[in-house]
Amino acid sequence: MKDQTNKKDKKGNTRVAVVTGGAMGYKTGGPSIGGAVAIQLAKDGYKVIVVDRLKQAGQRTAEIIKEKGGEALFLGLNVTKTDHVQKIVSTAQEKYGGLNCVVNCVARYSAGMAKNVAEIVEDEWQKTLDVNLGGYFKMCKYAIPLMLKSGGGTIVNISSGASFQSLPNFSVYSVSKGAIDALTRSMAVDFAPKIRANSVCPGFVRIENSERNRTPEELKAWYQSIAEGYPMRRVCEVEEIANVVAFLASDKSSYINGQSIHVDGGYGIADSHQF
Numbered sequence: 584m585k586d587q588t589n590k591k592d593k594k595g596n597t598r599v600a601v602v603t604g605g606a607m608g609y610k611t612g613g614p615s616i617g618g619a620v621a622i623q624l625a626k627d628g629y630k631v632i633v634v635d636r637l638k639q640a641g642q643r644t645a646e647i648i649k650e651k652g653g654e655a656l657f658l659g660l661n662v663t664k665t666d667h668v669q670k671i672v673s674t675a676q677e678k679y680g681g682l683n684c685v686v687n688c689v690a691r692y693s694a695g696m697a698k699n700v701a702e703i704v705e706d707e708w709q710k711t712l713d714v715n716l717g718g719y720f721k722m723c724k725y726a727i728p729l730m731l732k733s734g735g736g737t738i739v740n741i742s743s744g745a746s747f748q749s750l751p752n753f754s755v756y757s758v759s760k761g762a763i764d765a766l767t768r769s770m771a772v773d774f775a776p777k778i779r780a781n782s783v784c785p786g787f788v789r790i791e792n793s794e795r796n797r798t799p800e801e802l803k804a805w806y807q808s809i810a811e812g813y814p815m816r817r818v819c820e821v822e823e824i825a826n827v828v829a830f831l832a833s834d835k836s837s838y839i840n841g842q843s844i845h846v847d848g849g850y851g852i853a854d855s856h857q858f
């Protein structure tokens with residue numbers, strides 16, 4: 584944890600970040616985007632509040648940060664519940680004296696939400712929006728007053744390439760990600776210059792939670808088949824997302840506001856037609 588580039592804010596206080604969806608992989612503590620973001624922000628000198636519904640995997644992220652000499656605490660809370668979100672914000676105030684950075688990284692996945700608009704049941708539609716959009720909205724709504732009191736800061740929302748390109752039968756997920764990008768722009772206009780808000784739109788990222796029960800051989804073949812569709816000819820690693828989030832969270836991106844940054848190895852700009 585030697586790189587402490589963001590250690591102090593303009594008032595000389597240590598910076599404090601909340602990362603929601605910050606648990607490591609739930610089976611073995613393997614790679615996750617939120618975990619990698621929390622670890623990178625801690626390396627950059629933030630005190631990190633890791634939030635996730637998964638208690639053991641969330642605790643693991645905080646442990647990794649502490650093992651590396653950083654400062655973190657874990658809260659096993661649900662970002663769709665107003666009182667839980669208020670607890671996250673009051674913890675930042677009480678334990679660390681303020682809040683300078685929020686990274687929203689939760690997402691809901693279920694078999695029932697992976698449907699087109701005609702087939703999805705209304706309850707699945709609503710439950711997915713409650714997490715993927717409502718969880719981001721609530722976290723921002725209750726964090727922003729404390730961020731303003733703390734001298735300002737940065738919000739980074741994890742969106743997706745699905746905000747711009749529709750995956751088949753992934754209707755509500757795509758809608759939620761498009762709304763996250765619109766929410767990001769809205770906050771970027773309303774709260775600049777004190778708070779900058781940006782989003783990161785990953786393409787396919789290798790995480791433990793999507794590896795499910797595949798054997799190592801099946802996983803290799805799966806990743807290889809996805810990689811073939813990407814100009815970089817490989818899938819993305821979680822640290823490659825975390826590095827961009829950390830940049831957007833830092834003063835190094837001081838004039839970037841309201842943007843959705845694609846981190847997809849060029850997938851979104853590639854045309855596969857052959858002439």
Ligand SMILES: NC(=O)c1ccc[n+]([C@@H]2O[C@H](COP(=O)([O-])OP(=O)(O)OC[C@H]3O[C@@H](n4cnc5c(N)ncnc54)[C@H](O)[C@@H]3O)[C@@H](O)[C@H]2O)c1
Pocket residue numbers: 603604605606615616617634635636637660661662663687688689690691714718741742743744784785786787788789790792
């Ligand atoms: N993995 C990818 O290929 C990929 C691609 C594009 C975007 N994303 C985005 O990255 C972010 C991270 O997700 P992921 O896909 O890596 O999966 P993930 O399962 O590793 O992370 C999601 C985390 O959110 C937590 N969570 C869900 N609902 C919650 C709630 N109500 N309260 C608190 N925690 C909750 C889960 O427990 C989980 O730890 C998501 O926003 C996702 O949409 C991922």
